[in-house]
Amino acid sequence: MKAIAVEPGAGEPVIVERPRPEPASGEALVRTLRVGVDGTDHEVIAGHHGNVPDGDDRLVLGHEAVGVVEDANGTNLTEGQYVVPTVRRPPNGTNEYFERGEPDMAPDGKYLERGIVGAHGFMSEYFTSPAEYLVPISEELAPLGFLVEPISISEKAIEHAVASRSAFEWEPESAIVLGNGSLGLVTLAMFEHVLDIDRTYCLGRRDRPDPTLDIIDELGSTYVDSRETPVSEIPAAYEPIDLVYEATGYAKHAVETVDALAPNGVGVLLGVPEPWEFEIDGGKLHRELVLHNKALLGTVNSHRGHFESAIDSLDQLPGWFTDDLVTGVYGLDEFQAAFERDDEIVKTAVEFASI
Amino acid sequence: MKAIAVEPGAGEPVIVERPRPEPASGEALVRTLRVGVDGTDHEVIAGHHGNVPDGDDRLVLGHEAVGVVEDANGTNLTEGQYVVPTVRRPPNGTNEYFERGEPDMAPDGKYLERGIVGAHGFMSEYFTSPAEYLVPISEELAPLGFLVEPISISEKAIEHAVASRSAFEWEPESAIVLGNGSLGLVTLAMFEHVLDIDRTYCLGRRDRPDPTLDIIDELGSTYVDSRETPVSEIPAAYEPIDLVYEATGYAKHAVETVDALAPNGVGVLLGVPEPWEFEIDGGKLHRELVLHNKALLGTVNSHRGHFESAIDSLDQLPGWFTDDLVTGVYGLDEFQAAFERDDEIVKTAVEFASI
Numbered sequence: 023m024k025a026i027a028v029e030p031g032a033g034e035p036v037i038v039e040r041p042r043p044e045p046a047s048g049e050a051l052v053r054t055l056r057v058g059v060d061g062t063d064h065e066v067i068a069g070h071h072g073n074v075p076d077g078d079d080r081l082v083l084g085h086e087a088v089g090v091v092e093d094a095n096g097t098n099l100t101e102g103q104y105v106v107p108t109v110r111r112p113p114n115g116t117n118e119y120f121e122r123g124e125p126d127m128a129p130d131g132k133y134l135e136r137g138i139v140g141a142h143g144f145m146s147e148y149f150t151s152p153a154e155y156l157v158p159i160s161e162e163l164a165p166l167g168f169l170v171e172p173i174s175i176s177e178k179a180i181e182h183a184v185a186s187r188s189a190f191e192w193e194p195e196s197a198i199v200l201g202n203g204s205l206g207l208v209t210l211a212m213f214e215h216v217l218d219i220d221r222t223y224c225l226g227r228r229d230r231p232d233p234t235l236d237i238i239d240e241l242g243s244t245y246v247d248s249r250e251t252p253v254s255e256i257p258a259a260y261e262p263i264d265l266v267y268e269a270t271g272y273a274k275h276a277v278e279t280v281d282a283l284a285p286n287g288v289g290v291l292l293g294v295p296e297p298w299e300f301e302i303d304g305g306k307l308h309r310e311l312v313l314h315n316k317a318l319l320g321t322v323n324s325h326r327g328h329f330e331s332a333i334d335s336l337d338q339l340p341g342w343f344t345d346d347l348v349t350g351v352y353g354l355d356e357f358q359a360a361f362e363r364d365d366e367i368v369k370t371a372v373e374f375a376s377i
Numbered sequence: 378m379k380a381i382a383v384e385p386g387a388g389e390p391v392i393v394e395r396p397r398p399e400p401a402s403g404e405a406l407v408r409t410l411r412v413g414v415d416g417t418d419h420e421v422i423a424g425h426h427g428n429v430p431d432g433d434d435r436l437v438l439g440h441e442a443v444g445v446v447e448d449a450n451g452t453n454l455t456e457g458q459y460v461v462p463t464v465r466r467p468p469n470g471t472n473e474y475f476e477r478g479e480p481d482m483a484p485d486g487k488y489l490e491r492g493i494v495g496a497h498g499f500m501s502e503y504f505t506s507p508a509e510y511l512v513p514i515s516e517e518l519a520p521l522g523f524l525v526e527p528i529s530i531s532e533k534a535i536e537h538a539v540a541s542r543s544a545f546e547w548e549p550e551s552a553i554v555l556g557n558g559s560l561g562l563v564t565l566a567m568f569e570h571v572l573d574i575d576r577t578y579c580l581g582r583r584d585r586p587d588p589t590l591d592i593i594d595e596l597g598s599t600y601v602d603s604r605e606t607p608v609s610e611i612p613a614a615y616e617p618i619d620l621v622y623e624a625t626g627y628a629k630h631a632v633e634t635v636d637a638l639a640p641n642g643v644g645v646l647l648g649v650p651e652p653w654e655f656e657i658d659g660g661k662l663h664r665e666l667v668l669h670n671k672a673l674l675g676t677v678n679s680h681r682g683h684f685e686s687a688i689d690s691l692d693q694l695p696g697w698f699t700d701d702l703v704t705g706v707y708g709l710d711e712f713q714a715a716f717e718r719d720d721e722i723v724k725t726a727v728e729f730a731s732i
Binding site: 122124126127129130178181182185186187188189190191271273274276277284285286291292293294295296297298299300301302303304305306307308309310311312313314315316317318319320321322 | 477479481482484485533536537540541542543544545546626628629631632639640641646647648649650651652653654655656657658659660661662663664665666667668669670671672673674675676677
């Protein structure tokens, strides 16, 4: 079967021939339909993140997949059922984080990530997976099933943000997404259409006309140009923000999030930056957090429950939004197009089989 | 009646004569027994924090009080009942934060603080208060009732920290208190005797022999000397910490808390620093928060529910601990002694009437 893989240092993915996998006991065989491409894939391709499985020379890419069960292999799945796989797997047998259904909370060394950290991804015509890591999705939603994984990341982030404010009455009326990439836009759409937050904002650094700014407008959200309004000046230029969602990987935004927050607000961080030293007013940061009961949380990955919530959220997003968000779905013969990047491209996927 | 007040700029408290207050409808008249002194009082005396009530030239000090109801004045209290007053009051009539019992979450301008911000404190022979802000305490605990307010601050901080970790299974096995002042020591005792955390640490910068280090030892906790081990190096020198409680007001400790945390850990900040610019590795801070699901929260003040929990916690603290913690209780004739500070003094109170 064909797979899309990357060799460390090669800098671009290629199609390779791999044997079709045989499901072990407890595993199902899944025929891959579509696999999304995101910033993490580009980090892996560039060699900045992730690693090849032990004993292999290439990593099969892909962690945002949807497929159809080809061989249930005695599991509780049924053939023909559409499924979305979760990403983390236990490295050697299981461990307590996987046993309690919280692989997203496993520390380094206690997980592999398919398509990212030490395990092959889903960009192959078939893949196998323990049935417990395959989340059923309806036929209707299956064509967009590759959006479930990114949405699940935000489900977790929002769950943790809300939990952090659960010791008191907190109803966010304003929210901002820092970053107008596909994850940022999906989260903005969730703020508008799933969480019903009154006033939403999205920070970017693009000029009009731009397809992501069009989506921000159409969502009824306000575009904040970071070249004109630094994150710390958002309260003065717009309003203090109850919920800040950072998806830029830009460390100054993360630190300035504390200034952007309204009293009792929470900033949830998802970007993964490189080391970067700079000067801050640490006293002001500390004082702001304390005197205004503010919170700053990081979150990474997601668990099966978040995938299930993500499927519900996907169902609530308007059709025009997902139409505008997904700017390209490419067959294996033109898979390179799915990895291209420019300002006209928002979200892409590779199609391994038609639905 | 006599009261202990401070004039802005004077730099030291004096005894003043004030009319004994008359309780308004819904208020009780309380005879003051003891009032604790803490770092906030010293900030107020130094003129760094707080302000005098409108139309007055002095602020009566004191926010950590215990008293006995002298005149219930038709409220649901009874004469002779011991009570601890909460600190925040609504500035003009009430507002939504007070209505829902969460004055601790009120933003600037939506609260006064007795003895600190725009309202007279409890360091007078009598005070009045709406009955809803007076929390009953047993006769047995009343002599230590001035510890209820500081304990309530930690009750809130711990409640918020635990809430922030409530979206997953989290049982802290290690905790550190940054700061060996009286609030730090009380919190350390709560970690040991109320929360039963396996391994506790306390950070300070003192040499032995020292009464606070003796208390740390006696609690079975490990003393960490910040002159030898910066906060960021605690994981290497000891272990990564699940729960960091910062009570120093030292901004570098607040920022380095993220390094001290174990994966999925939470740092709760309570210190109130001045502005202070310094260099940080913002990329590392951001990345650590995200990839290890870490959280950093600020909390300030506390509400009636925290006072009620604090009374339960006070009841669980061992007698030797409170004996060693309270190094002096001084009558009005020697009240200045309660405001002295040196390494032999841990916690003091002024006694207005014997119990």
